[in-house]
Amino acid sequence: MSISTDIRVTSFAESLTIQRRVVYALVLREILTRYGRHGLGFLWLFLEPMLFSVGVLAVWKLFHATHLVLPLAPFTLSGYATVLVWRNTIGRVIAAVEPNRALLHHRNVRVIDLFLARIILELGSTTTSFLVMYGALMALDLAPWPADLSAMLMGWGALSLLSASLALLVGPLATLNDSVERVWHVFSYLFLPASGAFFVVSALPMRLQSIALWVPTVHCVELLRQGIFGRAYHGHYDLGFVFTVCLAVLVPGLYLVRYVQSQVEGE
Amino acid sequence: MIRIEHISKRYRMRFGFHEVFQDLSLTIHRGEKIGILGRNGSGKSTLIRLLGGSELPTTGKITRSMSVSWPLALSSAFQGSLTGLDNLHFICRVYGREPAPTVGYVAEFAGLGRFMREPVHSYSAGMRARLAFALSMVIEFDCYLIDEVIAVGDAQFQQRCREELFGRRGDRAMIIVSHMPHIVAEHCERAAILEAGQLSEPLPVAEALDRYAELSQV
Missing domain, CATH: 3.40.50.300 (P-loop containing nucleotide triphosphate hydrolases)
Structure with missing residues (x-):
């Protein structure tokens, strides 16, 4: 039986099939290496971010004011879940190449596939845990049925796209230079208060509002919350701006991925 | 067929660039068995990685119209x-x-x-x-x-x-890289010698072994 693994004769569609196959194989492999098959195994994929959210919710509940305009639980969850999306996606991509370098011996496994597999896995797990958590809050009567489901999903989708784009820029940079990882850690902490997760734009003073809207994640969180809480939330968002940022980081990002591919050394 | 045309490969090192080879060309046809002889550090494994496509040449071109394995038993x-x-x-x-x-x-x-x-x-x-x-x-x-x-x-x-x-799988093409001449002698019809960043023309295996023996004595 002969299986062609030729690249010279592959069309774009065939290449796409190969890439899908490779990324799928990498995602499954990643789940196994990270979570193993013992005990709760791959359930940790969802439990990990969930536990985190529950912890944060509990802390907020303990220390926070009792009278709030917005229901506390869905506000906190929608904030914290968005942090997990960009922080985990970018954080995981930073160490995507080094431990997997040996796999590059298989010609169809490219650097971009290593990045994509981790991005997909991280977006998948944070999305699932958010949906499950939100469902649980609804069941406990702590959160409303989303006022505008499509807006909610669009906000989440825009955030996912933004995180993936940023990951494809930070990933190759971190592969080329180790200090990127350390800078990213510091930056991700400093960026936390500015990310939009823990404030409402319309409640900010005017001057701060215009500054906050320079941060692309803020737009995504605002749209997400508008979807949850409805028009009364007065979300400030501009998806055009978010997509422009995505494009602006994707273009150099993909060039860098290609550069990393040309530089990468097997083991 | 695998066609390597004028490839070079260099790595960035602390001391600057290390050029493993320059202007290397080689063609391997379907079913052909070619040996590559070279001493330790002559760049044999690098050549294998380039042939397999896990690394890309710094300059030059490699085209493959047959499927190529990853380095065997790795x-x-x-x-x-x-x-x-x-x-x-x-x-x-x-x-x-x-x-x-x-x-x-x-x-x-x-x-x-x-x-x-x-x-x-x-x-x-x-x-x-x-x-x-x-x-x-x-x-x-x-x-x-x-x-x-x-x-x-x-x-x-x-x-x-x-x-x-x-x-x-005797009908397949094989590229056997070794510093041990008898292995190449056993399985290959032709062999090329990798030395000082240059790859010789593939020679009939007996001839290649003689040349390699001379080199090893120097």
């Missing part, structure tokens, strides 16, 4: 925390082969039995090497890259490896 291409079975599944998924019919073959050939379901890091070096070789036989290629020869397992296992590779 155990580092597998993941220690995964089981032998997981690694088999991974390889099958990457190359688009149905894993189920191959499981029995790999378990039997590598002599792993129930260890197929244990993590690879619990294997002995011999088991690991046998698994690596068995996995290399799961996917069929037009051209096999062989970096130093399979000195895997005991005499009986080596005999089986030879049967699988040179017997059953």
Whole structure:
């Protein structure tokens, strides 16, 4: 039986099939290496971010004011879940190449596939845990049925796209230079208060509002919350701006991925 | 056919650039068996990685119109925390082969039995090497890259490896890289010598061995 693994004769569609196959194989492999098959195994994929959210919710509940305009639980969850999306996606991509370098011996496994597999896995797990958590809050009567489901999903989708784009820029940079990882850690902490997760734009003073809207994640969180809480939330968002940022980081990002591919050394 | 045209490869080192070779050209036809002789550090493994496509040349072009294997029996291409079975599944998924019919073959050939379901890091070096070789036989290629020869397992296992590779797959192209002349002599019709960043024209194997012997004496 002969299986062609030729690249010279592959069309774009065939290449796409190969890439899908490779990324799928990498995602499954990643789940196994990270979570193993013992005990709760791959359930940790969802439990990990969930536990985190529950912890944060509990802390907020303990220390926070009792009278709030917005229901506390869905506000906190929608904030914290968005942090997990960009922080985990970018954080995981930073160490995507080094431990997997040996796999590059298989010609169809490219650097971009290593990045994509981790991005997909991280977006998948944070999305699932958010949906499950939100469902649980609804069941406990702590959160409303989303006022505008499509807006909610669009906000989440825009955030996912933004995180993936940023990951494809930070990933190759971190592969080329180790200090990127350390800078990213510091930056991700400093960026936390500015990310939009823990404030409402319309409640900010005017001057701060215009500054906050320079941060692309803020737009995504605002749209997400508008979807949850409805028009009364007065979300400030501009998806055009978010997509422009995505494009602006994707273009150099993909060039860098290609550069990393040309530089990468097997083991 | 694999056609290498005027490739060079250099690596960035602390002291600057290290150029492994310059202006290297070679053509391998379907079914052809070519040996590459070179001393340690002459760039044989680099050449294998470029042929396999896991690294790209700094300049020049490589075109392949046949499928090329990963460097044969390479155990580092597998993941220690995964089981032998997981690694088999991974390889099958990457190359688009149905894993189920191959499981029995790999378990039997590598002599792993129930260890197929244990993590690879619990294997002995011999088991690991046998698994690596068995996995290399799961996917069929037009051209096999062989970096130093399979000195895997005991005499009986080596005999089986030879049967699988040179017997059953005797019609395929092979590129055998070695610093041991007798291995190249045994399996190749022609051989080229890699020395000081230059690759000689492929010569009839007897001639190549003489040249290589002269070089080694200097």
